[in-house]
Amino acid sequence: xxxxxEGTLKNRLLALKSMEGSCTGDRIRKKIESILQDxxxxxxxxxxxxxxxxxxNMIAAFSGLNTxxxxxxxxxxxxxxxxxxxxxxxxMYKGMSSIxxxxx
Numbered sequence: 001x002x003x004x005x006e007g008t009l010k011n012r013l014l015a016l017k018s019m020e021g022s023c024t025g026d027r028i029r030k031k032i033e034s035i036l037q038d039x040x041x042x043x044x045x046x047x048x049x050x051x052x053x054x055x056x057n058m059i060a061a062f063s064g065l066n067t068x069x070x071x072x073x074x075x076x077x078x079x080x081x082x083x084x085x086x087x088x089x090x091x092m093y094k095g096m097s098s099i100x101x102x103x104x
Contacts, residue, residue, distance in 0.1 A: 014039060025060025032061070 001012045015035045019027065033043060041048075049066045052058035053073035083090045 023057055025057045025063070028057060028061035 001014050003010050019031060043065060049068060050062045051068045051070055054069045
């Protein structure tokens with residue numbers, strides 16, 4: 001969780017919990033609501049800004065709430081898809097990584 005207190009950005013990990021089974025939007029939403037209840041917080045009352053990837057389960061989980069998409073995940077997915085479509089790029093990447101490894 002990120003928030004601003006007295007002009008300073010604060011970062012806090014509220015919980016780290018695993019999920020057994022399918023990670024559907026409904027199950028994710030219920031898990032988050034449960035965690036927030038432990039801190040006397042509520043998604044609908046507190047109206048937080050939720051930052052997620054653009055996975056359909058995350059979109060479903062936070063439908064109707066203020067959300068931002070995490071761009072890095074989107075870029076990762078796009079690059080992965082491009083590499084699948086153009087295998088020569090993977091070979092080029094492997095060559096560049098060996099150069100970078102020797103440089104640093």
